[in-house]
Amino acid sequence: MTAAQADLQIDRPSVADGAALWRIAKDSKALDLNSSYSYLLWCRDFAATSAVARDEHGEPVGFITGYVRPDSPGTLLVWQVAVDEAHRGRGLAAALLDGLATRAVAEHGVTTVETTITPGNTASERLFTSFAERRGARLEREVLFDAGLFPDGPHDPEVLYRIGPLSQ
Template identity: 65%
Template sequence: MTLESPRVEDGAAIWRIARDSQALDLNSSYSYLLWCRDFAATSLVARAADGDPVAFVTGYLRPDRPDTLVVWQIAVDETHRGRGLAGVLLDALTARVSPEAIETTVTPDNTPSDRLFTAYAARHGLCLEREVLFDGRLFPDSADGTHQPEVLYRIGPFHPTGASL
């Protein structure tokens, strides 16, 4: 297994992994192609021995807080789950980007993501704060008119102000 920046040609595989996760909000296939082009420096794919992507993490630096890495999506193909690959991807991405903080959103029913980010914060000895970022009523596209709230997880700071090295 290798970890590397995604390439545009990985967009279709990343889209399929996201779709098959049945936990992520699926974006358009076009958006995954753009993500692989425009945000490759803040994203990673895990490749199997044959070179095919089997997991990914996508992120970006917040324009108004360029020291904050927003983790947009993270998913592992069903055949590779249960091996800690999501945690490995998250560790590798934050080592590469070296942010001061991480932000992501998790819906209350997404237990695997809650566990992933809670374990990440604990493993790195970081503070984890949670607050509702977007109330479910703000989402106009939910089929039944309800959407779970998106809870903001803020992890950090990685390098506390005034800390000596």
């Protein structure tokens, strides 16, 4: 953990964090923004497989949402990663991902992390590539959802990043 991260606490989100997670996602201008309701539900139903970073006042400044895939219980799917603009560039996203993966391995027996990244999202590509390197895990990429599958207008393809096997 860096000195800049020392004042931050990483833990599970609570329903009370839902509005802040929605705001951080909205302000990112990079994520597909879901409804505010969905962030409240996520903090209720998937808190065990998600993480939030809090500043010295306990306010959320970054988050990762994820879930264990029902048809692949050894796989953690990372849905969204976002860090408040004032806290970017300090390695917080990597600390969140490392912490969540370690917890998911210990508590859920996860051996693989998956996420999807649109081509050109350099920050996410670097985050997950460096995560695989830190874990000494294999990284496989393939298009999961081609651009033509999205019914709501132009959308880049979503490339699946599969990282594993993980160990504690």
